[in-house]
Amino acid sequence: MPAKRFHDLLEVLDRNKPVIVQAHDYPDHDAIASGFSLMRLLQKFGFACEFCYGGEMQGFSVTGVIKDLLIPVVPACSLHITKSTQIILVDGIAGNMNVTNLSDFPITGIIDHHQPPARVPECPFVDIRPGFGSCSTIIYQYYLETLTEPPRDVATALLTGLMMDTAHMTRGVGTVDLAAFSGLFFQSDWEESAYILRNSFSVQDIPILRYAFDHYSICGEVCFVDLESPQMYEAHGEAPADASLRPELLGLISDYFLRMAEIHFVITIETGSTACRLSLRSENPRLPADLIIKRALRDIGSGGGHSHMSGGTVHAGLHPGSAELQKKFLNVIEDFLRQGYNKE
DSSP states (O other): OOOOHHHHHHHHTTTTSSEEEEOOSSOHHHHHHHHHHHHHHHHHTTOOOEEEEESOOOOHHHHHHHTTOOOOOOEEEGGGOOOTOOEEEEOOOOOSSTSSSSSSSSSSSSEEOSSSSOOOOOEEEEETTTTTHHHHHHHHHHHHHHTTTOHHHHHHHHHHHHHHHHTTTSSSHHHHHHHHHHHHHSOOOHHHHHHHHHOOOOGGGGHHHHHHSEEEETTTTTEEEEEEHHHHTTTTTTOOOSSOOOOHHHHHHHHHHHHSSTEEEEEEEEEEOOOOOEEEEEEEEEEEEHHHHHHTTTTEEEEEESSSSEEEETTTTTTOOOOHHHHHHHHHHHHHHOOOOOOO
C-alpha cells in the first residue's frame, strides 16, 4: 500500500465542513501525539478541527502529557457529529475493537502504522505505513512535506509518541524514524519528553508489580505473566471499584520482563470478571507477536499490532482458562519455530 501525502488528504477534505481527528480508544502517547499534531496542522491550513478519543483516558503518564502540553482533546461522546462531519482516524483502523464508531456515516480518512487487516475499510484517504515505528513519524512527514516547522509543543508531543512506541528507539525503528528523532529532538523540549518517558509507573502500581513477580512462568525463552483482577488488588487490600488495569500498564509489565536476558517473548494476560486482555512483546525475529496472537486467539478472540509488540482480547464467555490459553500460545510458538517465519 503506497504512502499518501498530506496534500492528498487536503484534496478530499472540505474547508466548509468541520473536521474531527479521532484517536483510538484508551489512547496512548503515540495516539495523543499524532492526533494533536494533525489537528494543529489542519488548523494551520484553514480547517475547523477538533481532537477526540473513545473509551476513557487512562494512565497518569498520558494525562500528564495532555496537561503539560495543554492538548485540547475531548471525549468523543461530548461532540456533536452530523452527516457533514469529516472524521479522520489516527493510530488505528476503523472496525477494530479498540476504535469507537462515532457515527453511521463513512469516515474520511485513516492514518496508521499498524499492519492492516486483509480488508481495509473503504474511505477517501488511507495512509497506512506498517514499516514506521510510530504514527507520530507519519504526521511528522506531513510537516516536512508542507515545509512547516512544528511548534515546540507539537514537536515535544511527536518526540514523546515516537520514543514511547519504539521503546526509546530500540524496536521497530526504521531510517525514517531515525530521521524524525533527529529533527524533533532539536525542535522540541526534549527534557520534558525525557521526563515523561522516565515516569511511566506510579507507586500505586507497586502491588500490581509485586503480584506479577509472584505469578509468572517461564517455558524456554517464553514468559507468561498471569494477572487476575481483582485478586491482585485484594491481596493488598487495595481493590478499586473497577479492578481492571489501565491498558498501558500491561505493556509496561511486558516490557519489564523482556529485559531479562533469558526471556525473548513475553505474554502478559489480565483476566478480569468480564474480559481477558493480553499484551505481547517479542525480541525474537522468528516469533512475530502480531501473527502469533492472531493465530492463538483464532475462534476465541482477536488481536494485532506489530512483529515486536501486539495486544488483543479474548471474547466474553470464550476464555478457556489460564492453562489452556497458555497451551494455545505455546503450540503456535512451537509451530513458528519449527516451520520458520519469513519476514518478507
